[in-house]
Amino acid sequence: MVKKAEVINLNFSYTDKKVLNSVSLPIYENRITALIGPSGCGKTTLLRCFNRMHDLYGSVKYDGQINLFPDQLNILSKEIDPIEVRMKIGMVFQKPNPFPKSIYENIAYGLRVRGVKKKSFIDEKIEDSLKKAGLWKEVEDRLHTSATALSGGQQQRLCIARALATEPDILLLDEPTSALDPISTAHIEELVTELKNAVTIVMVTHNLHQAARTADFTSFMYLGKMIEFGESSQIFTNPKEQKTENYITGRFG
Amino acid sequence: MSTEPIRHRNFKAQAERLKRQDAFFWFIGLLTLGFALITLLSLIVDMAMTGWPRITQTFFLSFPSRLPERAGIFSAWVGSLCVVLVTSLVAIPLGIASGIYLEEYAKKNIWTKVIELNILNLAGIPSITYGLMALGFFVYKMHLGQSILTAGMTLGLLVLPIIIVTTREAIRTIPSHIREASYSLGATKWQTIRNHILPYSSGGIMTGVVIALSRAIGETAPLITVGALTFIAFLPSSVMDPYTVLPIQMFNWVSRPQEEFHVNAAAAGLVLLTMTLFLNGTAIYIRYLFRKKYKW
Structure with a gap:
């Protein structure tokens, strides 16, 4: 297994409040890594470090590294522009957030931001990423209608397609199914499992079954610390730490 | 204190009582609304009845005159339009840009707080203050004279806070997850503003702009201090020319002793009111x- 990224001793504070405490974990290429833990444990904060989303809100301090392989690029380094990082690392959010524009424009946006102008290339990329996101059949004849008219599950798959169109190195998923019904959730889970052949995925989830079903690796976080990292099969059947066991058996959290 | 369980209470009687309260407040609300509407409506109707006979083509195309039946509002409405045009050119770009800056670029610190508070205050200070400031600055310091340019810039300053505040409010209604979606795709701040923030808030911004301009059209006091004339028998040929505007013309006619001029004032008022109602x-x-x- 090849490492796609590695978090090393990451401390993160937000207006002088320490949220992440010396977190380290590897992210393996073409695998799904799930971050689990009770609310407020810092898993979403960790995820948003990967694309420097926190930089939008000022008064934040990163200390430590997230190295991106193969070129060992520390994406938390001050010399690196967050925009450059976000060009490499895509994100899908908790609540589907398509732009109030057409389906076509939603996906084209990431390409336009990167300076792509050629229409034939954009058209091709849109079809390709919608197919990857399993949405092409449903929307191929209405690409120019509003994206907000789609159902919640379709919107979320559109957001996945939008992220995929920019060919990210890593795709971040922040509780991607928490706002969806069970059928749409199953759809997305199936899709995420297929997608790992194309992209490395880091996913935050509250749903332990989802982590167990889809993720190759799982890391359990608690109070800003990484308690345990391992293959999902091991974490969910034979956790080494007492805290992990308590959490996955529902004794707290 | 009663120890009686809540479920033993008489809910029916309680609901009846609450419904009576509801009805009471509904009635009070209707009464105050009715009072405001009737007052406004009677003023408008009175003005319309007085002024309507004067609303003819010649009224719009005649210059002021010492004979009331020959006097018109040609120079006044042309002046109003020119002044509002200058106001738009000054206030719209400045106001929108300031709003965007404060909302999207400015760091949230004590200075931005102070600026924000001041802008809110500026929206509330009496318009004559703007007039005096403009007299000191535009007329005496910058030697712009009693011109359309001075008037337009004065009103521009007056309505600037309205545009800034509505721009900011319009931007703030855009949910943060839309912004984050754009940034997460690698967009820069300007790309995000240009492609998302501005288009999605343009409805709110335009509403603010139109309301600001309609306020500018009706404003009189600051223009008196910067020297709007009341008797202009020609059309302006440049922004440095003297001018008059509708409310000033109206003010002038009202202050004349002859009854016929009051009819002219009512007609001009009707035109002004129609313009502002149309804008709103x-x-x-x-x-x-x-x-x-x-x-x-």
């Missing part, structure tokens, strides 16, 4: 269009 109606329509267009 446009603002409401724009808001309606954009509400339908952007949903999240």
Whole structure:
């Protein structure tokens, strides 16, 4: 297994409040890594470090590294522009957030931001990423209608397609199914499992079954610390730490 | 204190009592609304009845005159339009840019707080203050004279806070997850503003702009201090020319002793009122269009 990224001793504070405490974990290429833990444990904060989303809100301090392989690029380094990082690392959010524009424009946006102008290339990329996101059949004849008219599950798959169109190195998923019904959730889970052949995925989830079903690796976080990292099969059947066991058996959290 | 369980209470009687309270407040609300509407309506109707006979083509195309039946509002409405045009050129770009800056670029610290508070205060200070400031600055310091340019810039400053505040409010209604979606795709701040923030808030911004301009059209006091004339028998040929505007013309006619001039004033008032009502109606329509267009 090849490492796609590695978090090393990451401390993160937000207006002088320490949220992440010396977190380290590897992210393996073409695998799904799930971050689990009770609310407020810092898993979403960790995820948003990967694309420097926190930089939008000022008064934040990163200390430590997230190295991106193969070129060992520390994406938390001050010399690196967050925009450059976000060009490499895509994100899908908790609540589907398509732009109030057409389906076509939603996906084209990431390409336009990167300076792509050629229409034939954009058209091709849109079809390709919608197919990857399993949405092409449903929307191929209405690409120019509003994206907000789609159902919640379709919107979320559109957001996945939008992220995929920019060919990210890593795709971040922040509780991607928490706002969806069970059928749409199953759809997305199936899709995420297929997608790992194309992209490395880091996913935050509250749903332990989802982590167990889809993720190759799982890391359990608690109070800003990484308690345990391992293959999902091991974490969910034979956790080494007492805290992990308590959490996955529902004794707290 | 009663120890009686809550479920033993007489809910029916309680509901009746609450409904009576409801009805009472409904009645009070209706009464105050009715009072305001009737007052406004009677003023408008009175003005319309007095002024309507004077609303003819010649009234619009005649210059002021010492003979009331030959006097018209040609120079006044042309002056109003020119002044508002200058106001738009000054206030719209400045106001929108300031709003965007404060909302998207400025660091949230004590200085931005102070600036924000001051802008809110500026929106509330009496308009004559702007007039005096403009007299000191535009007329005496910058030697712009009693011109359309001075008037337009004065009104521009007056309505600037309205545009800034509505721009900021319009931007703030865009949910942060839309912004984050754009940034997460690698967009820069300007790309995000240009492609998302501005288009999605343009309905709110345009509403604010139209309301600001309609306020500028009706404003009189600051223009008196910067020297709007009351008797202009020619059309301006440049922004440095003297001018008059509708409310000033109206003010002048009202202060004349002859009854016939009062009729002219009512007619001019009717024109002014129609213009502002039309602008406000446009603002409401724009808001309606954009509400339908952007949903999240």
